[in-house]
Amino acid sequence: MTRRALFAFALAASFCTLAAPPRAWAILDEVHTYATITGAALYGVAFDDYGNLFVAGSLAGAGKVWKVGPGGSPVTEFATGFVDPRGLAFDTAGNLFVSDYQGNKIYKVSPAQVKTTFVASITSPAFLEFGPGGNLFVAEWGQLRVQVVSPAGVVSNYATAVGALGEEVSGMVYDPASGDLYVGAGPNLKRIGAGGSPVNVFATGLIGIFGLARDAAGTFYASRYSHRDVYEISTAGAPSPYAGVHLASGCLDGPRLSAKFIYTAGVTVHQGTLYIADQSCHTIRAIDIAGAPTPAVTSTWGRVKTMYR
Numbered sequence: 001m002t003r004r005a006l007f008a009f010a011l012a013a014s015f016c017t018l019a020a021p022p023r024a025w026a027i028l029d030e031v032h033t034y035a036t037i038t039g040a041a042l043y044g045v046a047f048d049d050y051g052n053l054f055v056a057g058s059l060a061g062a063g064k065v066w067k068v069g070p071g072g073s074p075v076t077e078f079a080t081g082f083v084d085p086r087g088l089a090f091d092t093a094g095n096l097f098v099s100d101y102q103g104n105k106i107y108k109v110s111p112a113q114v115k116t117t118f119v120a121s122i123t124s125p126a127f128l129e130f131g132p133g134g135n136l137f138v139a140e141w142g143q144l145r146v147q148v149v150s151p152a153g154v155v156s157n158y159a160t161a162v163g164a165l166g167e168e169v170s171g172m173v174y175d176p177a178s179g180d181l182y183v184g185a186g187p188n189l190k191r192i193g194a195g196g197s198p199v200n201v202f203a204t205g206l207i208g209i210f211g212l213a214r215d216a217a218g219t220f221y222a223s224r225y226s227h228r229d230v231y232e233i234s235t236a237g238a239p240s241p242y243a244g245v246h247l248a249s250g251c252l253d254g255p256r257l258s259a260k261f262i263y264t265a266g267v268t269v270h271q272g273t274l275y276i277a278d279q280s281c282h283t284i285r286a287i288d289i290a291g292a293p294t295p296a297v298t299s300t301w302g303r304v305k306t307m308y309r
Contacts, residue, residue: 027288031243031259034275034286035072040064042277044127044211044266045284046088046096054078054096055277055284056085056266065098065109068284079109087128088266089136097136099125106138106149118153127211129172131181139169139183146172146183146192159196163188171212171267173220184209184222189233203237211267213274215289221274223264230264230276243276243287251281261285 037055044056051070058064063082068075079096083103090096096109097118106119106128119125119138126141134151137158146169148158159181162169167186174181179194182202189203189212203220210225220233221242229244243256250260262280269275272290 029256029287031253031256031276031285031287033253034284035068035075036283037066037075038282040066040282041279042265042282042284043086043279044088044099045268045275045277046090047268047270048090048094048096051270053270053275053284054088056082056088056098057277057279058082058084063100063103065096072284078113079107079115081115082107086126086266087139089128089130091130091134091136097128099128099138101126101141106136119149119155122147122155126169127171129174129181131174132176132179137172137174137181139172141168141170144169144185146181146196148196157196159183159192159199162190162192162199170209171222173212173214175214182212182214182220184212189220189222189237189239203233203239206231206233206239210265211277213267213269215269215272215274221267221269223267223276225263225265225279228261228264230267230274243274251278251283253285256287259285 040057040059042055042057046054053068055066063085064077065079066075067078082100084101085098086101087099094111098107104122106125107115108118109115123143124141125138127139129137131137136149138147144163145160146158147155149155163185170184172183181192183190187207188201190199191202192199206222208224209222211223213221218235222231229246230242231239232242233239244261248260249262252260261278265277265279267276274287274289276285278285
């Protein structure tokens with residue numbers, strides 16, 4: 001091979017690039033630690049449109065919301081001054097809404113980190129989910145009901161008697177195609193029809209749903225806080241174990257059905273990955289549920305070859 005040919009080959013190789021490979025945690029069917037917030041008790045999770053993950057929780061008795069950059073870092077404080085922040089939800093303008101469970105309020109935090117009170121008085125607001133017209137659904141943990149808050153901050157009943165006495169109303173997912181709202185209530189996943197009725201059982205046998213999320217295929221993922229695991233619920237309403245070892249406590253990554261959690265709290269699905277807040281491991285865990293993308297190969301060999309003809 002001539003020196004010119006060798007130079008052309010080397011130059012072409014320098015232009016051959018690999019797209020960024022899948023991140024180390026994005027392995028199909030395995031649990032990996034995505035981010036750690038040392039010492040913090042973690043609850044709600046939500047992504048913005050830029051791939052940043054927001055996490056609600058408390059640290060040394062102070063309620064906070066953290067922002068986790070794409071890929072799991074950096075981790076920075078985004079908002080403070082809460083009593084016990086739990087649920088998170090973004091509106092279409094990029095404002096973050098935070099339910100303060102023990103503070104009995106809902107706050108609005110702008111992208112510029114300006115925090116204002118959105119609802120000044122509401123009982124034990126736990127989980128948040130946006131519905132049509134910018135209306136915000138609020139699961140009231142101890143009240144067996146879902147409230148709806150208008151964009152102007154007006155609170156009204158959406159669905160009552162969602163669960164039986166002693167059950168807690170928990171994570172929610174809104175289906176814009178049907179108008180149905182899915183909500184955890186004790187051992188059941190309930191489906192609330194558009195407008196607030198009827199309220200029917202969609203899946204049962206779950207025992208203590210906490211967080212709820214749904215992927216693009218319509219499969220639900222329900223965290224079972226004190227049971228230390230996550231269940232999946234098919235589109236037909238059939239539940240089955242998805243991640244964690246039932247009642248086995250630990251902070252262990254690995255194959256999803258042998259990984260261990262302490263308390264599985266908020267969950268969310270983003271771009272084919274399930275994210276789980278582990279309250280007492282102080283971590284966000286991640287499971288690739290869609291299959292990691294194959295790195296793409298691009299080359300400018302043709303252009304370089306032409307230069308040396």
